[in-house]
Structure formats: structure tokens, C-alpha cells
Amino acid sequence: MIVYAVEPGGKYVTVAESVLLHPEGKRGVYVNLTNRCTCACTFCLRSLKNMAEEHSLWLKAEPSEEEVRGELSELPWEKVEEIVFCGFGEPTMRLDVLTALLRWLRAEHPKIKTRLNTNGLSDLYHGRDTAPDFDGLLDTVSISLNASNAERYLELTRSQFGIGSFEAMLNFAEHAKKYVPDVVLTVVDHVEDDGEIARCRAICEARGLRLRVRAYEAS
């Protein structure tokens, strides 16, 4: 699935199914741009190959900007609260498509909130400061902090960029504050213990960033 909704309990459904199940109220709608990622997190379902291939978010081919726009155009917009770029991979690996879609959303549906869930390593992947690309395009960016130090971060994420990844992710988060109103760092609740979560909270406080302890979802 390229565009989807998430049921309570974590089941992925089409937006039409979601509206049938819950005709009242609005929902988050998720966009799955890629299954590629610059990390290989130990807790990510992508690493369990058989499960990944059977997973409804496994893409046979990456969708073009036009394909995604086509699916978004069909949405029952009165039932949509927020568009989230997330999925089963790292959306910023397709930065041009991602920002083009965000610009389209701002132009066509300016009242709909927008969010990016990311590993925060786009500066390393693209070799430049990428936070300005999101200027005025996002309401929220949610970045996976994962750990309180570079060694533990690398152990968990197995980032292709090595030990410098942790600092690069934090720099991206700090730069993003200039361009995105709500910058949130996240840790996954069943991966880290209370002591590690407290250390993550201290890092966020020192840098003026908000921490959210979340249940697992890709990115």
C-alpha cells in the first residue's frame, strides 16, 4: 500500500476501509514512499525478510510523485486530520518527491496538518544541510533518537554512516527547529529501559527538543 490508515491495534488498512470502519471523525493518513533505509534497526520489521515481503507496506516498486498525488487526490478529505510521511522505510531518501508532495499538499489542502517520521540522517545521505528543504512545509517532524549515546545508537540502528550518525541526527533536529514548528525526538518503549529513557530526556532538555516515548512503528 502507498497511502493507508492504521487501525487501533496497529493493523494497516486502506483509507476507504478505515472510513467504512469508522465513518465518524478524522484520521491520520500515511504515505509510504520507499522501503529503502540508511539504517537497519535491530527492532525493525524490515530486517525480518519473510515478514517484510508479506507485509502490506512492502512496495513492489517505489511510487512516482504523480502516482502518490493521484492516490491522495481520491481521499475523502473531510475525514483526514493529518498526512504523515512514514511507511516501511526512510522517506527522506526520496527528498525531491517528498518535498514536491508537501508543497502540493500546502497548496491544495492548506488546513491539513503534515508530519514527517524520519531517522534524521538525511544530511548524511544527501551530503548537505537538508532541514531548510522543509521550510513552511511541515507541522511536525518526528525523529528517531533511539538512544542516549552514539555507541548505543549505532548498535541499535546499524546506520550505514557509522558512529557519526548520532550527532548528525541531533544536528538535523536542532536545525529543523528553525523551519518546523514541532520537532519531536522519539524512543521506542520496549527497546529501552527507564534509565536510558531518562538519559534521552536529559539530552532533549539540554537541546530544547521534545521527547516522546512511543510504541514501535517503522521510521
Ligand code: SF4
Ligand atoms: S525502524 Fe525506521 S529507521 Fe530503523 S531501519 Fe526501520 S525504517 Fe529504517
